[in-house]
Amino acid sequence: MKLNTGNLKGNIKFQSFIILSVILFIYKVFVYSSGSWIHFLINGVLSALTIISLIIYLIEFSHSRKINPLALVINVGVLNAVLFFMFTYSDSILSSLLNINTGKINQGIFDNIISFFYSFIILVSVSVIFMVFRELYFLKQKKNVSLYFNTMIVFFILASFGALLIDVPDLHYIRDTFFIISVLLIIINSLKISWIAFIVKKEKISLLALSIVISILFIANLISSSSNKLSERVVVQFSPILNQFLKLIMTYGIIYFGILFFTTLFHIPTAEAFDRKAQEVSFLQYFSKLISQSMDFKELADSLTEISAKVCNANAAWLVLKDGEEFKAMANKDIGYYDSNLLTKFIFEMKHPKTDEQTFFLNLNRFNDRPQLSDNFVHVAASPLKSHNELKGYLVAVKKNDFIFDDEDKDAMTTFSDYASLAIENSRLLEESIEKERMEKELDVAREIQRKILPSKDPQLEKLQISSVFIPAFEVGGDYYDFFKLEPDKFGFVIADVSGKGISAAFIMAEIKGIFESLSKTMESPRNILIKANEILERTLDRKNFVSAAYGLIDLKSDTLSIARAGHCPVLLIRNNAAQQIRPSGIGLGLDYSSNFINSLDEEIIKLEDNDIFVLYTDGITEAKNSDLEDFGTKNFENVLLENSEKGVDEIANSVMKNIALFSQNNSQHDDITLVILKWKQKLKNNGVKNGRIQHLS
Amino acid sequence: MAEFSTSVKTAGEVNIIYLKGYLDAHTAPVLENTFSNLIDKGDYSLVVNFKDLNYISSAGLGVFMAFIEKIRDNKGDIKLSSMSDKVFNIFDLLGFPLLYEIFKTEDEAINKFKEIKKLEDQ
Numbered sequence: 094m095k096l097n098t099g100n101l102k103g104n105i106k107f108q109s110f111i112i113l114s115v116i117l118f119i120y121k122v123f124v125y126s127s128g129s130w131i132h133f134l135i136n137g138v139l140s141a142l143t144i145i146s147l148i149i150y151l152i153e154f155s156h157s158r159k160i161n162p163l164a165l166v167i168n169v170g171v172l173n174a175v176l177f178f179m180f181t182y183s184d185s186i187l188s189s190l191l192n193i194n195t196g197k198i199n200q201g202i203f204d205n206i207i208s209f210f211y212s213f214i215i216l217v218s219v220s221v222i223f224m225v226f227r228e229l230y231f232l233k234q235k236k237n238v239s240l241y242f243n244t245m246i247v248f249f250i251l252a253s254f255g256a257l258l259i260d261v262p263d264l265h266y267i268r269d270t271f272f273i274i275s276v277l278l279i280i281i282n283s284l285k286i287s288w289i290a291f292i293v294k295k296e297k298i299s300l301l302a303l304s305i306v307i308s309i310l311f312i313a314n315l316i317s318s319s320s321n322k323l324s325e326r327v328v329v330q331f332s333p334i335l336n337q338f339l340k341l342i343m344t345y346g347i348i349y350f351g352i353l354f355f356t357t358l359f360h361i362p363t364a365e366a367f368d369r370k371a372q373e374v375s376f377l378q379y380f381s382k383l384i385s386q387s388m389d390f391k392e393l394a395d396s397l398t399e400i401s402a403k404v405c406n407a408n409a410a411w412l413v414l415k416d417g418e419e420f421k422a423m424a425n426k427d428i429g430y431y432d433s434n435l436l437t438k439f440i441f442e443m444k445h446p447k448t449d450e451q452t453f454f455l456n457l458n459r460f461n462d463r464p465q466l467s468d469n470f471v472h473v474a475a476s477p478l479k480s481h482n483e484l485k486g487y488l489v490a491v492k493k494n495d496f497i498f499d500d501e502d503k504d505a506m507t508t509f510s511d512y513a514s515l516a517i518e519n520s521r522l523l524e525e526s527i528e529k530e531r532m533e534k535e536l537d538v539a540r541e542i543q544r545k546i547l548p549s550k551d552p553q554l555e556k557l558q559i560s561s562v563f564i565p566a567f568e569v570g571g572d573y574y575d576f577f578k579l580e581p582d583k584f585g586f587v588i589a590d591v592s593g594k595g596i597s598a599a600f601i602m603a604e605i606k607g608i609f610e611s612l613s614k615t616m617e618s619p620r621n622i623l624i625k626a627n628e629i630l631e632r633t634l635d636r637k638n639f640v641s642a643a644y645g646l647i648d649l650k651s652d653t654l655s656i657a658r659a660g661h662c663p664v665l666l667i668r669n670n671a672a673q674q675i676r677p678s679g680i681g682l683g684l685d686y687s688s689n690f691i692n693s694l695d696e697e698i699i700k701l702e703d704n705d706i707f708v709l710y711t712d713g714i715t716e717a718k719n720s721d722l723e724d725f726g727t728k729n730f731e732n733v734l735l736e737n738s739e740k741g742v743d744e745i746a747n748s749v750m751k752n753i754a755l756f757s758q759n760n761s762q763h764d765d766i767t768l769v770i771l772k773w774k775q776k777l778k779n780n781g782v783k784n785g786r787i788q789h790l791s
Numbered sequence: 792m793a794e795f796s797t798s799v800k801t802a803g804e805v806n807i808i809y810l811k812g813y814l815d816a817h818t819a820p821v822l823e824n825t826f827s828n829l830i831d832k833g834d835y836s837l838v839v840n841f842k843d844l845n846y847i848s849s850a851g852l853g854v855f856m857a858f859i860e861k862i863r864d865n866k867g868d869i870k871l872s873s874m875s876d877k878v879f880n881i882f883d884l885l886g887f888p889l890l891y892e893i894f895k896t897e898d899e900a901i902n903k904f905k906e907i908k909k910l911e912d913q
Contacts, residue, residue, distance in 0.1 A: 568816070592849035594816045637857035639849070641885055660885035680886030684856060693889050712849075712881075722845070724877070763815075764848075 106150040113143045122205045137257045140332035144220055151224040162232055162288050163296055165225045166303050172218045173310040180317035183324035212331035219342050232288040245278035249341055256337035275341055283349040289357055294364035297357055304354040311346035376400045380512045390520035394424035401509045402426050405502040407490035413437050414486040432466050452476040452506045454498050474498040476510035480518040488513050539569040539599035546606050552576050558772040560742035562750055570765030571598030572711045573605055577613040582649040585613045588709040589642035619644040619657035620696035631686045639683035652701040667706035667738045672731040705773040706738055713766035720759035742770045797825045805836045805904050811843040814851035826858045835867020838900040842873040847881055870900040
């Protein structure tokens with residue numbers, strides 16, 4: 094929409110310019126006659142309006158384009174050259190085309206047409222040049238400076254209209270005064286050429302050449318346009334206003350390009366420094382983009398060293414990453430790895446630079462291995478890379494021969510090393526998140542293994558009620574329990590806790606399951622099973638891993654429980670409203686493979702009584718923590734069991750879990766929780782009614 | 792996050808390792824490092840002081856197992872001292888008192904080393 098209205102506006106402006114030009118043409122060719130005041134005035138106004146409408150159109154036109162100052166300057170140069178040729182050859186061409194009588198131009202239609210077009214070309218050229226000056230004036234202006242320029246335009250108009258007083262010599266001073274004021278304003282406005290600071294050195298040099306040529310052209314054009322040649326007479330006859338405007342613009346050109354020439358000349362020595370700063374800024378922008386977009390640290394490091402070398406004018410650069418106490422070179426730019434490693438070793442491992450220093454310089458004159466280097470590197474600049482205040486490495490640049498690093502280089506190095514630090518930090522975060530994801534996947538696998546290893550449901554026995562609860566921790570803890578129905582009237586159970594967490598614990602757990610599964614079928618004595626299990630584990634278990642386990646065997650015929658314990662939590666026996674710990678001595682599996690293990694391992698045999706409750710658990714229960722990091726503890730555990738001992742096994746288990754949940758509600762679960770409750774029902778057959786009633790009540 | 796740290800004090804031939812905070816699967820590598828560094832230096836007579844240790848998990852216990860063999864092969868030992876009842880109970884359950892000498896105080900542990908040294912010298 095906006096674009097359309099812009100086009101429409103442009104069209105209207107262009108149309109009004111065309112209409113005015115046509116009216117001017119008709120008027121000049123067919124109506125105008127010299128000597129009449131009215132005609133003279135109308136002619137002046139018409140020509141002025143044409144110029145103004147053209148300029149207004151051109152301003153509109155130029156808004157829609159991207160401005161390159163050098164292109165604008167070249168435009169001025171080309172138009173000036175056109176004017177220069179027109180003025181130079183006007184005498185010969187015009188005199189052959191026009192009939193000239195006694196110095197006065199004849200006013201035939203053909204003559205009128207010729208002089209109209211001649212003047213019109215000048216009109217357009219001058220207007221375009223003016224427009225270009227306007228563009229250059231507003232280029233890179235930070236403040237609103239249109240006041241000066243508009244004032245100048247007002248005086249241009251006044252001076253131009255003053256030219257209408259050509260026939261009244263007494264009033265020439267008015268025209269001249271306006272002209273002089275215009276020139277003063279031109280000088281003031283010509284000083285606004287800040288845009289040259291923003292072009293690169295190469296462009297500045299071409300600008301220098303262009304501005305001297307163009308200012309000479311302007312001088313030539315001004316001279317020939319005010320030397321009373323035939324050309325000037327044609328233009329004056331066309332309109333004194335155009336002639337005056339032409340002179341003003343030529344003067345503007347001389348002053349503007351004169352000032353431009355000298356300013357550019359003085360800018361050239363600092364152009365390089367300016368270019369460097371500008372380059373640095375654009376590189377930094379490039380980096381911010383790269384850091385936020387790129388995942389690859391190596392790619393970033395390569396760009397960093399490349400650009401650091403460029404900005405510091407160094408011959409080579411590389412990154413040094415700290416790996417423990419060692420320093421490793423990477424992302425080498427213009428230096429071989431042999432050289433960079435040699436230098437890195439010397440700078441950081443032999444000299445041990447202070448890390449609190451920011452960027453530091455070093456001279457390689459005292460480096461003994463310098464002859465081994467392929468290049469004559471002498472000066473080193475290094476900037477530490479830090480992440481979370483920890484030294485991660487250095488950005489290093491070297492220069493050959495007698496070129497030294499200066500403070501500018503120091504600043505640049507510091508800036509770029511900051512970016513490198515950021516990149517390192519970014520890549521570290523990325524790696525961390527990948528690692529985290531990997532770990533979560535691993536834990537999923539571990540949980541899946543665990544889920545498949547543990548019994549899917551509790552076995553049903555005549556004389557034994559069984560209830561088990563297992564709640565895995567986020568990081569799989571390695572808890573294991575299992576039941577074995579053995580022929581003929583034997584029932585085995587095991588509970589174990591593998592040290593450590595995660596997938597390694599899950600694998601050991603799987604192994605443990607295999608061991609107990611097979612041993613339970615071939616041996617009966619819990620003590621012997623644990624001894625054998627320890628023997629088998631010696632072949633596979635890591636030195637720092639171990640397994641606590643308890644194995645029990647119930648003889649359903651003789652109503653006895655034999656139990657052995659290898660470092661596991663004691664089995665709790667709730668009998669007659671009292672809790673006792675069944676804790677035969679024994680070392681954890683995998684802790685000791687000597688006779689020590691066998692000698693210390695005891696087996697306890699318990700005669701079962703009706704309503705005996707045996708509670709197997711892992712330390713996930715007693716070590717469940719509340720928000721103050723206090724343990725749930727054995728005492729609490731026993732109390733809950735005692736309070737609920739009359740109830741069925743499922744209810745007892747539920748009460749325990751409820752109490753633990755209540756206790757640790759503000760804290761996460763650190764370890765797997767396993768709870769197995771066995772309740773002996775000796776008189777089940779004889780006393781089914783009583784039991785039935787209890788079940789009914791519950 | 793539960794914190795854990797160690798510090799080492801040298802008393803003649805014996806090095807005392809002080810444990811502080813929560814020793815579990817996440818903080819175990821800290822203690823592993825401490826042991827490794829001492830062993831690398833050839834220090835095999837070690838007393839571990841548990842006075843400021845709040846908690847030890849199975850992974851924490853595993854650290855002691857990981858190094859004990861090498862230390863005993865070099866005629867050294869790890870002796871444990873100053874455990875709280877809670878920490879001792881965890882060691883006790885697993886049968887550690889059968890594998891390690893556990894002392895009430897750090898000095899008793901150090902003296903034990905000295906006695907052995909004396910015997911060897913004779």
